[in-house]
Amino acid sequence: MTDLLKLSGVHTHIGRYHILQGIDLAVQQGQTTMLLGRNGAGKTTTLRTIMGLWQASSGEISLAGERIEGRATPDIARLGVGYVPESMAVFSDLTVKENLVLAARDGPMDDKQLDWIFGFFPALRRFWLSRAGSLSGGQKQMLSIARAIIEPRKLLLIDEPTKGLAPAIIVALIECLKEIKRRGATILLVEQNFFAARELGDNVLVMDNGTIVHRGEMAALAADVPLQERLLGLSLEAHQ
Amino acid sequence: MTEIAAADPLPKPKRDIAPILLPIALALVMIPLIGSPSTWLTLTAASLAMGMMIFIMASGLTLVFGLMDVLNFGHGAFIAVGAYVATLVLAPFAASMQADSLWINLAVLAPAALLSMAVSGALGLVVERVLILPVYGQHLKQILMTTGGLIVAEQTMYALWGPQIIPMPLPTSLRGSFIFGDVAIAKYRVLAMLIGLGVFIAIQLVLNRTKLGLLIRAGVENREMVEALGYRIRRLFLGVFMTGSALAGLGGVMWALYREQVHASMSDELTVLIFVVVIIGGLGSIGGCFIGAILVAMVANYGGFLVPKLALVSNILLMVAILMWRPRGLYAVTSR
Secondary structure, X not given: OOEEEEXXXXXXXXXXXXXXXXXXXXXXXXXXXXXXXXXXXXXXXXXXXXXXXXXXXXXXXXXXXXXXXXXXXXXXXHOOEEEEOOOOOOOOOOEHHHHHHXXXXXXXXXXXXXXXXXXXXXXXXXXXXXXXXXXXXHHHHHHHHHHHHOOOOOEEEEEOOOOOOOHHHXXXXXXXXXXXXXXXXXXXXXXXXXXXXXXXXXXXXXEXXXXXXXXXXXXXXXXXXXXXXXXXXXXHHHHO | OOOOOOOOOOOOOOOOOHHHHHHHHHHHXXXXXXXXXXXXXXXXXXXXXXXXXXXXXXXXXXHHHHHHOOOOOOHHHHHHHHHHHHHHHHHHHHHHHHOOOHHHHHHHHHHHHHHHHHHHHHHHHHHHHHHHHHHOOOHHHHHHHHHHHHHHHHHHHHHHHOOOOEEOOOOHHHOOXXXXXXXXXXXXXXXXXXXXXXXXXXXXXXXXXXXXXXHHHHHHHXXXXXXXXXXXXXXXXXXXXXXXXXXXXXXXXXXXXXXXXXXXXXXXXXXXXXXXXXXXXXXXXXXXXXXXXHHHHHHHHHHHHHOHHHHHHHHHHHHHHHHHHOOOOOOOOOOO
């Protein structure tokens, strides 16, 4: 299986803080790779660095063999990278429709794709002409994900989609992400919810202090409770 | 939560109309206080005309504030430059300005206004590239750079045109008033209202009916996410800055005709009003800016008539009242 995204020796400084301290990782085509770790481990910084929102101070980042470090964020997005930030970042003043129109960068929205999205997230249809700012947290997350998948993307970077959501919404979201996976999407997914990680991940990377401290198959980590406790300070059992 | 079937009609968005009702309510409250209906009508027309001119000057600034997070204290320079450019164009055509034909007058005024907008817009390009670009995200430096730029611009105008006030008389056909019984409404004020309304409708159409407008509205709220969607927002910044500068130039021409004079420091009296409008309207909100401009003009006109001593602080009091009601302005767009 080929590597769609590859980071080699990536360092990122934010102000005087050295956040990423030599990240090496690969995300394989068609796979969902989970990026796990404690708060402050550098997961969000990794996604933002890939997206060009923070520039890597050194190291190489390549997407489908093309070097992208140092490129501007819009250029990286135009290479086919969809980004769902932790804050969701929906445009509150715009309607649900307008948020999606903007996300469909290459032209009018595809009706089939829209119907597919409405199938998962009927609330988006219900609030189609409502301001996104009036949506609930779960609905905003749905809109944020819908925005990333309204057009085909090579790679989806998704940052903690289950954060702060009710358990029932999380289950629905996991089902949606599974369907996106089934369609062959390549996803790098930051997640604190280990249950969601186990359900979605093919591979896993665990970060600590700005470095990757574990890499392997998600199923293997899910089955190894002592390893979970050592790496993450928790076990899957404790999460269920 | 009840879901709707695919065939159900899509729901309409809810509108926040409270700010729209505010100037209407204020105008109605003033009827008994002012007493004379004709005076009330005259003051209301004056308020609307003044409000439209302030709106034209402030609309660019609110977008620059909202979209670029730039504190441009030098916005007033574009106003004065616009007015001076108009004097250059109009001077050789003084005879056409004095002709008793609306069309001949407008045939001179329109190119003068367009050229003023072009020069102010071009100046905006230079200011954005030279003064603003190096200090994006640094508010204190923005204030220093743009205030410095304003001083340099004003002194340059003094050097080029001298310190004296340059007269800019209204064209003949725009002098005088339309008389309706006891009510007199100045012709130029009607023109100012029409132009202001036209600019407002044009901006609203662009913002609400085009993808460019969506990008601007989204960029006002979250620039980073707009970039993450693949749009190069720096170019948009430049376009908005130039448009805002051009509108300030147009406002400068209109204000100069309203006052019938041009002066390098003419924007000083306007800058406070413009900032009050931008703040009470909500940073980045064109609708809020429009209502805010009308409110500011109403308070200035009604207040000046009823309690002249209060005129100096009336707009500050208005700002305090609005911000107590809505701390982020009439229509909050950005989280800043």
